[in-house]
Amino acid sequence: MVAADSERPKDPAVRMFRRERSVPLRGSAAALCNNLSVLQLPARNLMHFAVVHGPSAQLLSAAPEGVPLAQRQLHAKEGAGVSPPLITQVHWCVLPFRVLLVLTSHRGIQMYESDGSIMVYWHALDSGDTSSVFLFHTQYRLCLLEELLPVATSSVWEGQEVIQGVLVLAAGTWTGRVLVFDIPAKGPNIVLSEELAGHQTAVTDIATEPAQGQDSVADMVTADDSGLLCVWRSGSEFTLLTRIPGFGIPCPSVQLWQGIIAAGYGNGQIRLYEATTGTLHVQINAHARAICALDLAPEMGKLLSASEDTFVHIWKLRRSPESGYIEVEHCHGECVSDIQVCGARFCDPSGSSFAVTGYDLAEILRYSSV
Secondary structure, X not given: OEEXXXXXXXXXXXXXXXXXXXXXXXXXXXXXXXXXXXXXXXHHOEEEEEEEEOOEEEEEEEOOOOXXXXXXXXXXXXXXXXXXXXXXEEXXXXXXXXXXXXXXEOOEEXXXXXXXXXXXXXXXXXXXXXXXXXXXXXXEEEEOOOOOOEOOOOOOOOOOOOOEEEEEEEEEOOOOEXXXXXXXXXXOOOEEEEEEEOOOOXXXXXXXXXXXXXXXXXXXXXXEXXXXXXXXXXXXXXXXXXXXXXXXXXXXXXXXXXXXXXEEOOOOEEEEEEOOOOOEEEXXXXXXXXXXXXXXXXXXXXXXXXXXXXXXXXXXXXXXOOXXXXXXXXXXXXXXXXXXXXXXXXXXOOOOEEEEEEEOOOEXXXXXXX
16 A cells, blocks of 8 residues: 655646636526536537535536536425425436436435436435435446336447346435436336345445456445445446445545445545456545545546545556556646635546536636646
């Protein structure tokens, strides 16, 4: 295991990213971890942003130069209760054949078509989960039932023969449950199919990556308020591969890339683990305060970390071909002065641009590579 402290680029005059035109918001972002979702639509030359603001979620479309083109507000389904429910997360789930916009609140889960125009599914919480917080990601489940819709095999199940399957959306709750939903290729026939038990405290984040049909390969990791990580393998049912113990510090954000787990903690540390074994490879003292967001650019192996210390750092991950160990290089540090950062995301798979939101900040800050 290697421990390292974050450091600024060797030459302060050399900058990898520059500030671009901001995207204005109708209201500021709520002080929630991971409070930004980004959907890139290259074919239409558009970028979509989603931010939580109290009882509503703001959806924005912008041109590449940052000019806002359209805005929409979504509200949580009220159900029973006196006060309007607060939204806890808004997130685009990108599937091979479908994009869903998922909105969560203390009352339940709402799934929309990607533009937020049509709600296709509503899952109400039971009385035991009325204070739940949900975090979402998508994953593939292997199934051999003939009546299930086939999933395209070229990009995800490479090398496999004909495989039948459905897409799975996982949600974590305040009580530690992880809810698994089967998603059809179209239509509202979404089904709660499984509940995973692995956490005793609130689930804080979920990350996934396609396993490409390999056996014993971890393709989902869930984190909780105690810092515990549960590593899962999907299949006809999800299998718990290993638990990585916490150390009493919450893990607000987690990512999974090529068998590497990147976990960001409330003490400002980033820890990199081997997914299948839980072995700790690297520990980085990345930030002076709690990490509020991690994101990965899968094409280049770039990791973005954002913190309440006003800094956004970008790291380069790689696995040594000789030793197999995980190596990390610090690429860029950006100070967002006088802003309590609450969300940050890459805007493209190569990591050449990123966006940042902050509490009480009525705009989305944008940065692109020089």
